[in-house]
Structure formats: structure tokens, C-alpha cells
Amino acid sequence: MGKATGFLEYERIDPKKRPPEERIGDWNEIRIERDPEVIKTQAARCMNCGIPFCHGGVLLNGMAAGCPVHNLIPEWNDLVYRGQWKEAYKRLIRTNPFPEFTGRVCPAPCEGSCTEGYNMESVTIHEIEYEIIERAFAEGWVETKKSRPTGKKVAVVGSGPSGLSAAYYLNHVGHEVTVYERNDRPGGLLMYGIPNIKIDKGIVERRINLLKESGIKFVLNTEVGRDISAQELVDGYHAVVLCGGATKARGLNVPGSDLKGIYYAVDFLKANTKSLLDSKHQDGNYISAKDKNVIIIGGGDTGTDCVATALRHGCRSVHQFEIMPEPPREREQKSNPWPEWPKKLKVDYGQQEAIAFAGEDPRNYLINTTKIVGNDRGEVAEVHTVEVTWARDAQGRFGPQPVPGSEKVWKADLILLAMGFLGPEDTIPNELGLERDPRSNIKAEFEEHQTSADKVFAAGDMRRGQSLVVWAIQEGKLAAREVDRFLMGKTSIRS
DSSP, rough: OOTTTHHOOOOOOOOOOOHHHHTTTSOOOOOOOHHHHOOOOOHOOOOOOSSSSGGEEETTEEEEEEEEOOOOOHHHHOOOOOOOTTHHHHHHHTTOOOHHHHHHHHHOHHHOOGGGEEEEEEEHHHHHHHHHHHHHHHHHHHOOOOOOSSSSSSEEEEOOOHHHHHHHHHHHTEEEEEEEEEESSSOTTHHHHTTTTTHHHHHHHHHHHHOOOOOTTTEEEETTTTTTTTHHHHEEEEEEEEEEOOOOOOOOSTTTTTSTTTHHHHHHHHHHHHHHHEEEEEOSSSEEEEEEEEEEEEOHHHHHHHHHHHOOOOOEEEEEEEESSSOSSSSOTTSSTTTTTOOOOOOHHHHHHHHHHSSSSEEEEEEEEEEEEEOOBEEEEEEEEEEEEEEEEEEEEEEEEEOOOOOEEEEOOOEOOOOEEOOOHHHHHHHHHHOOOOSSSOOTTTTBBOOOSTTEEEEEEHHSOOOHHHHHHHHHHHHHHHHHHHHHHSSSOOO
């Protein structure tokens, strides 16, 4: 695929981003579009590897290896190299209904499993995907999808990536689809969980408008289980797909955790984006980090997003605590061999901006919060921490053990908890009496997606727990396939 000797002739050139000093002054996307000729040479690096692990989409050692939606990556790389962009787009959308989302926010497990990445730099698959779909929109190749009506009605609960994917495929085969969303705008975490600087909300709205044009109905400001009962949906539709996400955030159980100034990261990010969209922050309806010492407890993409958002607010300082050790600079082949996801240190966009702002990486590893101290007004003032080492305790249990004499006190005016999620909220599962798995997710087998209740299916984070956007899209597709099979006795939706 691509140029036979391209991987030997061309070096990897990473996607361009606006300089940190420039971009922290606005809320616009940070990516800079690339010259098509550069994209062509990057696509030419895709080698004829025989077995393309990049589109495997399997779990190895608990991590995604290859593309979960099974993108036909070598095929569209070859077409881009040959200048056949429209054909490349056609190959791309055979497997991925929303490449404009994954091309922006996916961590690219495909690149982690790229054969070339075994002993060289992997192909810039993520960027090429982005360029294909944006050219498709610019050229007018992206069209609405409509099919002959089947007379079957399906309710989808939640309009995040899994809900949108399920709605897209169910509508495509002719079912009448209604999506219920409790927020005032559709998109789920794509709209309110991920900052505008990573995915402009106009991009989300562009796709939502296409889905509306194709016949999908969106019911907003309606929380299933509160504003309308879940049983009412089960009684009124031929099938229901639950795609409400894993939105029960993990809290912090230490002295002082009830002080003012402590927020879940997801609430911080949602309020910021809503205020930005509603009034460009003129309404003041957001949690401001301006002139504050900000402590972010937790890592991952959400922690990074909080770093970047706090910097744009004009914070005084920002520090990020992670209880795990710092990842290695390079992949450790013995414990983390290719084609597993490479567990190595990544300096993401938020950390890049913090380094430009303060001269140092905001992340502090092997740190555990022991207590939070407030002022006489009940507001956060200090965070007390201790360094830890991972070892076995006297009972033989492996975990973080405090390092004597490593206690430290940090100034804090705002604390953001980015410690992940515990699972879906209980309202709908409790009302319908749905079985749960040991992690409290709705129990439904992968690739079957049928819950313990008749007519009710589940997909995305609500079924598998907190995961990647690309996994949510694939789960929505697979759930739609099983709903279609349930309703019609057969299905044309491919996995």
C-alpha cells in the first residue's frame, strides 16, 4: 500500500498545532491544516506489511490494539497517496460513520499497532483520517442517509458517540429513530465533555444537522427516568437502546473533601463549554479558574483538558497529581511489546501549554492526597499530599505505600477531580430492573448488547464502562445491528 519504498524515503511528520503562546488566548481548535502534498507523502509511508495490525481492534493486556471500528487504513492511505481522495472517503465511511470526531479526539490505537511502528515511527493515520473527512465536507461529498421505512420505532437514550452511532445505523436501515438527551444540546461528551479547543462544537452540530436531515428526531432537555419514565419508552417503541454513558464520577474520600471550591472535572468542563456557547463567557455561568491556584487530581485526557481550560481562564498556577508512576520515555518491549498500546510518556497539548506558561510540566507522579484544609469561610486553601511507592503491605496487598518524610503542602483555591467514573447512573437500570456486571455497568454481552429486559439494548460506556470515543462508536454500530436483527429477523449492518 502507498509507495513501495515510501517508509524508507519519508520520515514521519507529526500534525501541526498552533504555538502554545498563541492558542491559550482563545478557545479555537489548536490543529493547523496541512498541505495536501505533505499528507500524500505521509500516506506513502504506509508499507505493504501483509498483516495490517492497525485495523485489528482487539484488546491486548487490557488496552485497545488497532482500530476498534476496523477502519480500512491501508486502503485509504493508498488512495490518498494516489490522489484519489473521494475514493479514500468512501473507504473511510464504510467502517466509521463519524471520522470528523475520531480524527480529532481519538488517541489513535491504530498508530500504536502500526507495523512500521515496531522499529520505526508509525504512520500518521490519525491526521490522514482527519484530512480525508474534512476534504469530503469541503467538496460536498458527505450526504444524508435515508432508506425505505420499516415501520419500526426505536428510542435511543443519550446522544453521545454511542447514541449517535446507533441512531445513524438504525436510521440508515429504515427504522424511525428518536434520540432522548437530557442536556439542551445534543452530542453528549462530544458537546460538553470535551473542550472546544479539541473539537469545535460547530463540527458536532454539523453532523447533528445531517442526522436531523436524514430523519432522526432529537428530544432535548428530557432526562429519561425523571422527565419521562424508561418504561414509557419500552411501552411506546419497538426497541430501546441505552447509551447514557458512565457518568457517575469518582469522588475523593479525604478530610476536607466537602469544602467549597472542589468540583468534578466533568462539571467544570461542561459549565465552561455551555457558557462559551451561550454567551462567550459573558454570562458568568461557569467555574472560573482566573487568578486561582488550581490542583487537578487525576490524569488522562480529562485531566489534560482541565489543565488547558484553567490556563485559558488565566489561572495563577496549575498542578496535576497522579498516583501512578511516570510512564517510561520509550516502549518497554518486554512488558509492553508491539502491537500493544505503547504505555510511554506523552506530553499532550495541555501539558505543552503549561510548560510554555510556567516552564515546567504540571504533572506530579506518585502523589497521594491525604487531606484538604480550608479557610475560615469554608473554602479550599491547601492540599496536603504524601509521596508513595507501589509495594506490598504487611498483608501482602500490592498498592501505594506512603514514603515517610515526603509530606508536602500545596496552595489551592480550586480543586478539580479527574479520577474517572464508577459506572452509569442508577435511575434507568433500577427502574427497569436491569442486571448489572461486577463493575455496576449494565450487563449485556459484547456484540449481542441485549440486556436482561426484553426490547432493551445497551451500548457504549453504559455497557463497557469508561472508554474511548471510538469504542463507543463501534458499540453503537454493533447494538444497532442487533436491534435490526431483533426487529427484522436479519440485518445488513456490518460489524
